[in-house]
Amino acid sequence: MNRRHFFKTLGLTSVAASLPASFNLFAAPPDYSGKFLVTIQTDGGWDVTSFCDPKVNVPGDIFINNWATTGEPGEAGNLRYAAFANNQWFFDRYYQDMLVINGVDAQTNSHTAGVVHNWSGRLSDGFPSLSALFAAQYGAGLPVSYISNGGYSATGGLTRYTQLDNIQALNNVIYPNRARWGDESYLHNNDWQRIEALKAQRLAELGQGQNLTSLQQRNRNNFDAAVQNSSILSQFSDALANVGDLQETVTDGNFLWSSLSRQAQIAVLAMSSGVCVTADLVMGGYDTHENHDTQHSWLFTELARSIDFLWTYAEAQGIADRMVLVIGSDFGRTPHYNDGEGKDHWPVSSFIVMEKGAGYTNRTVGLTDEGHNVVPINPSTWQADEQGGSIIHPVHVMSELRQYLGLQTLAANNNFSLSADATFGFFT
Secondary structure (H helix, E strand, C coil): CCHHHHHHHCCCCCCCCCCCCCCCCCCCCCCCCCCCCEEEEEECCCCCCCCCHHHHHHHHCCCCCCHHCCCCCCCCEEECCCCCHHHHHHHHHHHHHEEEEEEEEEECCHHHHHHHHHHHHCCCCCCCCHHHHHHHHHHHCCCCCEEEECCCCCCCEEEEEEECCHHHHHHHCCCCEEECCCCCCCCCHHHHHHHHHHHHHHHHHHHCCCCHHHHHHHHHHHHHCCCCCCCHHHHHHHHHHCCCCCCCEECCCCCEEECHHHHHHHHHHHHHCCCCCCEEEHHHHCCCCCCCCHHHHHHHHHHHHHHHHHHHHHHHHCCCHHHEEEEECCEEEECCCCCCCCEEEEEEEEEEEECCCCCCCCECCCEECCCCCCECCCCCCCECCCCCEEECCHHHHHHHHHHHCCHHHHHHHEEEECCCCCCCCCCC
């Protein structure tokens, strides 16, 4: 079985670019007891003025939000939320675990550029996602260290990501001599053991090859590691077999749908099984140029339900106290409606970072005015400072998340450092 087939059999797409010579991708980690990283990418550009940066209507100006004609923003701890999509229960339940970073200027109205900027810290392609750095730092040697469900998952050649499109195909990799249906074996056990012995001998011979380029040697090491580490997947397979039915995809009955809870369930099972340290979850549909309120109401309701499921399921699996969740989008939406009762692209958005028992939660950083324009703030005091203040960009969020998660050295050693002009101390 070659490495390409190994990952395709998983029902996934795997990326394994050439790796820096200084980085040993498959140095097997010790028993991992650190944090897990999960991101939720709300694809299309979410309207944070109806979620975590609520805006009411200004007399004499065009409406920013229809909900503000009858409702006022609510408060949960030190957070404010919009009276929309039944947001109250979510913020009441989780405000103590949330850091809201408002007024993040993505500097673009382009979906492609916005996604790259928000999840790598740079407007241009080439830098790895936050999750890819995390996987390279903490998941070396794990068979599915980085699970991606789409969105931005560039690796910069530091690691590989895995798309688990067909969970049932795991058993085909873990038990290649077992028939897909039933418990019968393709080959007699004695024959299979002979094949395994010959395969091990051949792998050893390949590893001792002479006159190999560094890329050839890395590819052979990668193939060897893929074979040797595949047995670890049995723990994940057993967890999937014992869990029963996975969460179903939900729909609004028309064209909106979400598999976010299912993605979360698989990610938590992979992490608790010891085969994964990070996962990107993706929920689309937020590009609401028409029928904005109806669609965003369903999307935010489902987003909150899925986040609640993620934390509840992580608690049941015993990893909730080790999980960091980062929620963001491409950009925001205009502070007014268009002729189709939709909202168009707007560069100003927000991030939400969630963690249990953290010292940085139950607070909001960043300011926007009544028209959802960015207000510069003093990086030290977080107070408005129109003259000498700084604007929060994705580079600041990604840079400080890297620092908090211990990824700065790895990034610097591989020429992926970010240059931020200010430090806001989000996590201090």
